[in-house]
Amino acid sequence: MGKLPHSCSLLPRHCTTYLAGLYLHIPFCKQACHYCDFHFSTSMGLKSRLVDALTQELALRADYLGPQSVLETIYFGGGTPSLLTATELDQIFNAIHIHFRVAADAEITLEANPDDLTAAKVRELAASPINRLSIGLQSFHEPHLRLMNRAHSAIESTAAVQLAQEAGFENISVDLIYGVPAPDHGIWEEDLAKVFALQVPHLSCYALTVEPDTVFGRQLKKGTFRPPPDEFVARQFEMLLAELARHGYQQYEISNFCQPGRESRHNSAYWRGVPYLGLGPSAHSFNGVSRQYTLANNPQYVTSVLEQHEVPATIEFLSPTDRANEYLMTSLRTARGTDLRHLHTSLGVNLVADRADYLKYLQTNGWATISADEVLTLTDKGKLLADQITLELFQEAE
Template sequence: MSGLYLHIPFCKQACHYCDFHFSTSLGLKGSVVEAVVRELALRHAYLGPHAVLNTIYFGGGTPSLLSAAELDALFAAIHKHFAVAPDAEITLEANPDDLTPPKLRELAASPINRLSIGLQSFHEPHLRLMNRAHSAQESTVAVQQAQAAGFENISVDLIYGVPAPDHRIWAQDMAAAFALEVPHLSCYALTIEPGTVFGRQAKKGRFLPPPDEFVAQQFEMLLEQMQRHSYQQYEISNFCQPGRESRHNSAYWQGVPYLGLGPSAHSFDGHNRQYTVANNHQYVQAVLEQGHVPATIEHLTTLDRANEYLMTSLRTAQGCNLTYLRDTLGVDLHQQHSVYLRELHRTGLAELTPSILRLTNRGKLLADHITLELFQSSDSATTGSSTPVNS
């Protein structure tokens, strides 16, 4: 079981909250696609000789900017170098303004069988505040037209914690999303990152994010409404109808190996991580002209793997498997943090058994803090190292 991620680092315009690697200049788009095709040839052995792709994910950036010819070239290269499972989940992230009827017909004729649509909000002023390229009307129409084109497996993104006088806009956003009857919803709190427009504005006092209590109240509203509409929270920010989890993202959280292609993409082979340079020109030049992938390998110690497992597993509905953590990664939380674990259980922040630590809804509000408390320090193991690599 393996996954493939393709990073398409191009957008029509820059959202004010986004700190992913992307460019609003599309001049190198064709060259990046060509380089990703070449990278597939250079790194096809990364997942092992018998790897079968169960998931393929086009992320970005805005992969819906790819033309039909560019998608065809990428799929031809994928099938040339990998076996793809017949029932593979193949996801493409899309912005609503790209999903015109002709574009949807192109996508429906391709191997793509799942769309992840970045709506973010149905409220026009919030879309303008975030500098989204689509309108509130396009938020609804894009999903409806995708459904009419034959896409049933659809996820939509929403952002909460946007500055507002009260919670009415967030309540309306959730109601509009539920009305679309999509099987999957990803809902994220607005995060102010230093290198973003919002981050720079906040530093100058021109943007004031809402208080933590306001954001927490909207998260609690989200949990209540998801339960009311029979969506399961299988990860802190991800909700689905029964059995409709994102297979690709679930594999990430379970530590399944995956290959990431394109500038800024990450890969994981089960023991080490690889990070490709986050620069389109450098990436294209290295891959197409020099025949190597400009990347750095991070050699993960058992300590690194334990901390990563803690961070991801505590965000999921399954929780942290304490037996796996102890027997496979050598970390015994019952022994090392017995008092803290009992306190989490006593205060209703977590469910605790001899083999499982699972956060409650109240605990999920403090997930980052709880994880940091449980993180293993470098005093007990050797830290990982990073090595540049040409592949």
């Protein structure tokens, strides 16, 4: 797979009117992880046709972000985007550059499973426009990988990162899952030690969440799966914060950590409310005034886009209350915090006056701080209660 030709529209960032993001959902996996409730299929029969539909959707929605937009980030998520062939990736990139302008220094991320990252595959990706890999390790502990029904082995977890580094990828993120049932915290300590030894610049770390429509959810209902107690999970989160700080990583969002200056530009843009276009079944889009949700059904998506030339999607126009709640939900998870003045002057919600007692309660209990310029930020203790605090601050629809 070759680099994009010089004729593609690559612009220096100073030429942009405003920056935006592009997300492409690749809804295929080799097998179903027991915790995953994302939209995917383990049948690959439609993969080629779905790539055709993605390129057609790029044409159908070329004006979604407006004529002055330039893509600062492109993100292949899923599913398992590393299942795409070199030819399929080339097809998608060619369509992107026909219909969109792309910043010269665009961050282009592909999510990958370790079992896909053979030496040949990594060289193929390194020769493509992709400049950032997000590798779903989840654990280095073989029994945990088998419990979660991951397709890769513990040996492949380490090898995938090393192969990527040897191929020239220096912008690498890895995923880890904590709160997996275990007799003590020893396995989590080993996972952290091994990931630090790999010296990757970015980590995304998530607590194991049991969703109803997953294998774990059904096992929980039957009583055959027991997640660890909340105190166990909270302790592993505290261990995570301490170890990452000790190794020089910054927590710039509750689940995301990086070496200085190595934030995910794509995800950071989400949290700042930057417009983005989402392509593929189940993908979401946001243009500042509305959200669009594409149908989570592969055959119907392909038929609608390729044969009817329509994107099967639902559009939700955001009310002022919706926009305020979205800002609260995203900003409060980040190290930047929630700008209460912005919330008041731009979004019409005056928490300083309307929720003074609750804000004082948060500070008194050591769950949050409010700076002199009225920025609300969660403390490490408060981050354990982030969802609860956010819901408490949400505005009710009028």
